[in-house]
Amino acid sequence: MVFLVFDGVKMLDVAGPAEVFAEANGLGADYALAYASASGNPVASSIGTPLPVDSAASELADVDTLVVAGGDGLVAAPIPQDLVEAVRGLRDRPRRLVSICTGSFVLAAAGVLSGRRATTHWRHAALLARAHPDITVEPDALFVEDRGVFTSAGVSAGIDLALALVEHDHGPDLAREVARNLVMFMQRPGGQSQFSAPLELRPPRTPALRAAADLVAANPALDHGTDALAAAVGVSPRHLARLFAAELDVSPARFVERTRLDHAKGLLDAGHSITATARAAGFGSTETMRRAFVARFGLAPSQYRARFATTTPTTSTDQQP
Structure with missing residues (x-):
């Protein structure tokens, strides 16, 4: 060595x-x-x-x-x-x-x-x-x-x-x-993100948008439809949608889905079952989570969980979902 x-x-x-x-x-x-x-x-x-x-x-x-x-x-x-x-x-x-x-x-x-x-x-x-x-x-x-x-x-x-x-x-x-x-985490697999979604996204400048983003991140499983989010932060749904588009270049619905998916990844990394993960991350069903997971990450939750169950790094032959 x-x-x-x-x-x-x-x-x-x-x-x-x-x-x-x-x-x-x-x-x-x-x-x-x-x-x-x-x-x-x-x-x-x-x-x-x-x-x-x-x-x-x-x-x-x-x-x-x-x-x-x-x-x-x-x-x-x-x-x-x-x-x-x-x-x-x-x-x-x-x-x-x-x-x-x-x-x-x-x-x-x-x-x-x-x-x-x-x-x-x-x-x-x-x-x-x-x-x-x-x-x-x-x-x-x-x-x-x-x-x-x-x-x-x-x-x-x-x-x-x-x-x-x-x-x-x-x-x-x-x-x-x-x-x-060495007081280290054993389960940090190679394919795990270098940083979480909240760290990747720049903090919103607008107070109402920051409050909405914080609400979603704090509890992804709640009802975070645009109307509910807008009411929670005291703005109209149309204004909230404009804020998301202007600052984060994403719709409120897409932001919520991305946050839920990243939360789901963390739960799967920690060993939670797919059913429990779908419920805790705010997906209506395991099938809804599966479709969203495949669309964003290119593999199903079950495949992600199996692939990243140890510290073993991803390999060039391990890329097909």
Whole structure:
């Protein structure tokens, strides 16, 4: 397990996953952790702490897993060519390649992600897609695996990916014990959204619209028809519809449905039954929820629940509903 680091590397992108693997070692795993830079010299981390390395990337003889950490500089300036060449020189040797956060830009520059699915921090997903149109970027996934190449979203998602790798290597029981020892959530599957719908949407500026959105988010199961919402916030239904269109570019009904669907995802992630989820999320029946779920996510609630029942990342062969 080799971490490839560089000047400006985000410390948590290295320390977070490394701590997961080290904790796993204490429970019976056998990860040999090492650190390398392109030059073989120590690097300065994002917090200013020097990070020593064991060797230059070119000196590595046996690499099972190569982890390319991220850093803000990878998207603010050209990626150092020696870093790209280091990955190119190693790409065919490890059993698996891993990037944390913006480390995906290094893999992309080295040609590793060409023709593959990948993710990165949601702030930089559009940039990755524009710069590398040959990559299928999934901006809303915590982590993705495609033919032995693993990419993760920002910072803490690298810890989720590390836990998933431990589960893949040593089984769910050991991974669960690691999660418990580190006070982590075990159930953050790769396909889970990087952020919830309320975080994704900018807060409405208009008080009446903000109140309506808060009502829906607080209890999706209530009657949130346009007339009922308008009455609750003290405006006419027509005015409320105009507010939703102007600020959120969505109708009140569509906003309610999206909020209910995201609530349903959270309930399914937590292990609730499909019937209980449909009732708690405000759908009239399981069939109504199923139709809405398929229309938005491309798979049925039962398939979503089965697919994301563990930490295992989504794969390139696991996309059909």
